Structures are given as C-alpha cells and as structure tokens.
Amino acid sequence: MKTVSRRQQAILQFIERFLDENDYPPTIRDIQSELGISSTSVVDYNLKALEARGLIRRNSKISRGIELMNRGSTRRNVVTIPVIGQIAAGQPIPVPGDLEGSDVTETVELGSDLVRNSGQGLFALRVKGHSMVDALINDGDVVILKQQETCENGETVAVWLKDQRETTLKRFYLEGDQVRLQPANVTMDPIFTPAENVEVQGRLVTVVRSDL
Template sequence: MELSPRQRDVLNFITRFVKDKGYPPTIREIGHAVNISSTSVVDYNLNILQTKGYIHRDREVSRGVRLLEKDTELQEVGADAFVIRIPVLGRIVASEPVPIPDEDFSPLDAEDSIALTRDIMQEQGPIYALEVKGDSMIDALIHDGDIVVMKPQAQYSNGDLVAAWLKAEKETTLKRFFRESRTRVRLQPANPTMEPIYVHPSNLEIQGKVIAVVRQL
C-alpha cells in the first residue's frame, strides 16, 4: 500500500532517529520533526503506518514504536533494546523494610513492574521502584500515588532524597537526608506542615536514593 508524503516523512524520521540514537522517538519529537503541531494527527499517521505493516506500537511505553522489516531501509529494533523493566517492590508507608534486590534479581520475580526507556533510565546495577503513600514530599513535586525509582548505594550526601528505614519505629519514610553530626541525622520532609525527623545513625538504615520519579496523572 502506498504511503502519503506525510506518512513517508514520519516513517523516514523514525528510521533516521532509531539509527542515530538506538531507540524510537516520542510522538512530540515526531511532530516537531515533520511540522505537525497536533499529537493526535501524529497518532493518526502512526496508526496508518501500523495498519500498513511498517511499524508496531506499544501504547504502554512512551517510545513504543518498533520498526518492521517492510522497507529494505528499515531495521527492526526490538523492545528490549530500549526498554528496561523495573520491579515495584512495595510502598513507602509504616511497614516492613523494603527488600533490596541483588545483582541477580529479575524484574520477572516481582509481582509488579514499570517500563522506562533506556534514555531516561541509564543507571546500572540493582534498581527498584516504590509507590509513594502520603504527602510529605509535595514541595518536591512528589505526590501520593507517584512511583519513585530507587538505587541502593554505599554512601549518601546531604540533600539526597532517600527511603529511610527507622529501626526502632519499624517505619519506612521518604525524606531528604542530612547528617548534622556523628550522633544525629535529620530527615527533612518537603511539606511546610510537617516537622523533620531526628534520629541517631544507629537507628537508621538508608535503603536507596531516588534517581527518578514516575508521576501518576
């Protein structure tokens, strides 16, 4: 089936983008490149390309366009080449400490997971995600129901946003970390109505640093 000039422009841009960057463009990037201001018009043309067998779309992923080998110029790019699945291990609430995955952990071992593209998530090593419960970090633009992506690490710096396990209280909390002295750590909320939490380092276990936030709209 023949493509219209606009559909050919869209297809050619996707092909060049994938060859240059190794992952597909977003709908907005496509629209900007081919002078289409409406995302719905881009979506319409992508649907036609899919119907005609030039691409496959995964609507659950923001860069979910996969080229198919219909044209000799096109090269299929598998979803695993640009998508990483991150296990969602629980919620940050008053609960048991979050089990941190080791190097051999597979996202398939978790009951739930989220998918992010590799251009967004370039971190190496074990990472995991948690669902935020509560509004203690609203001034950091982290709201109830958002997903935070965490990375365990050996050291943490003042101002890092961390998941902190309070051993005596048996609670997990999402706060900014500040080491004020050898005997006191301040866990600072980003909500003017809430007071900071002061703890002795021996009562604290940092379970990971926030490296990304997935907002629930």
Template structure:
C-alpha cells in the first residue's frame, strides 16, 4: 500500500490512541498533535479510507480504526514493540500516548517476542509489587477486550483512566480490579464502566 509519511503518522497516532483510550482521536486532536489544519487531517483520513488502510463506522464518533490486515512499518520488526504510554500501578491516571518504541533486541541479545497484536507499557506505581511488577518495569501486553479471573489486565475506567490490576468477576456482577499490595484498595466497578485493553503476558526489568 502506497502511503505518504503524513498518512503513516496519522495511522500510527490512531493506533496508539486506541490502545490507551479505547477509541480513536478526533480530527481536531489529530490536527493539534501533528501541527496541521483539521481540513488537512480530514483529507488524509478520507484518502486512507479509500485506500483501505482505515475503517470507520457510519454515523459513529471516534470510530476510526486501522484495517485488520494492515501492518505499519514499526510493526515489521518482531522485537520492536510500540511503547504507547504509562500505566498506573497505584491510583488510576489518565493514559498518556507517547510516540516511542521498545526494541527488545536492543535490550536482550537472544529471545523472541511476537510483535503482532502486542504492545508495551511502562509501569508507574507500586500497587502490583506482590506480583513482582515494580515501578519502572515494562509490561508486555496482548491486545484483548476480555479477560478471565485472575489475569492481570490493562483496564480503562470511566473512559479516561487507565490502570494495571488483576481482574476478578464478582458474583454481584461487578468487576473487581485487585491490587497486589495491601496498602492499596481494590477498584470495584460495573462492567459498563470498564474497558479491557489487554492482558499482561510478560514483564521486563532493566538494571
């Protein structure tokens, strides 16, 4: 697919924003972040839809998403994973998108991690220390929107707060996000207030 550098920027921004927020940015947000006009962004988005790189639900806001089979250049190297922001391991914080990458090949000379459908977050806070996830660690996550009891998840609460916790389905129908530190209280929410963005499949720590 023939994509311009600006179109690649827009696609990357939409991908990373959806990981941390659960929905796509507005045209104005894209324009502000890229330093261009809203009209310019709109023209690029329409071109990307025609090329088949982007999909959008009719009459639905914030529904832009990358086509399932599209692979961006930064995903072609299996050990180079998108570092899309910071995740709270204390109280929830607003997820902040960052344009960075974590190259596992640079950190480790051996080993193999599949980059497809995978992303990395840097941990901030100490609520998961009893699960050996410490402040400053990197958690490698698989993109998923569901999780089983006992899985450590990246969860967005009330649309704009992201946190790292162990998920449990309560008999009451609510969801409990359980910290692994007795100094922190669990977060108990109704299912409609939470979006699962992924489950933790690995932890990376540098010294």
C-alpha cells in the first residue's frame, strides 16, 4: 500500500496522456486495452489504490469520472492573452479595439497569479527594437498591458509622447503640471515633460522574455 506500483504509475501516465489528446478522461476499458491488462477489475483495483493515495479522484457510477488531482486545478487559473501587434519607439501602440475583426494568431498563456484579475482587459505586444532597454525591456520581449487611459502615480505605463511622436514605457509621476517619467533601470535618469504632452495607453502588467 506504500509504494505506487509500476502498473499504477503507467496508468497515471496514460490518463494524463489521454487527457492531453482528447479533452475527456478515458474509460476503465480504455486503460485496460492500452496497458494490455486482462481485466477491467484489475484497472478498477489499481484505480482505487491511486484514489486512496489522493492522486486521482473518481466519481462513482459516472462514466469517465476520473479526475487528476495534480494539474487539473492548477491548470484552471491560466489566462490566455492575445498578442495583438508590436510596440516600437516610433509607432503608436495598437489597442484592442483597432483589430476587432482580425483574428489573433499568437497568444501567450500565463498563470493568473502573474496578472491577477482574471486577465480582463489585457493584451500583449511584441517589442520591436532596443528603444526600451531603459525599462529593462529587450527586442523581442512580450509586454502585457492593461488598457487604460489614466493611471495612478507610480504605475508603469505605456505612454505616447505627442511632441516626440514616440512610445515609451516608464513609471509615471504627475508633479504639478509636469509629468516625470522614471525609467525602471535605476541607473538612468527620469525625463520631464508637460502633462498635456503625454497620452497614457495602458498600464504595464507583465514582461516576458523567452530566450529559447
């Protein structure tokens, strides 16, 4: 009763694989024929053992009522965010509304603890160019933004600087009628600009860099 037998482990793996391929759990007989087990009762026996160990949950009487305790629940709080375009220094930021009809080809999945609130109003952009190294953001990174036209002091936001015709990511501080834009890189100096020159496009929620 202590150890998970080889056969039980194989069953567990098969269930996992099956779930990946089919969206619904396997039947006892699926498991049986896959693993070359002679009887359904043997599968039932081992399934009971796995359940006693807390590795799976079984809903009696219900067809395909096998649930994996591990992933299962964790996999839920995953948010899928569409990558709707690029962000570069010299271009305005695409916002979700712009591409209404066009279906997005690329998406990013993140655990909801990385984005809090279930991903509502979030969108992602791929960074083009090295213009945002002062925000510790590299060419090719994916930035995830929450669409909003205003922001609190201290939040990192994507802003469009009208005069410079330039997009940038900085911490935002309204000081009188001036705005101080503070780079995330502590070694770099802030820039100051009149409040009416900045147009907040969204708040920076997450940055993902994938060095594959």
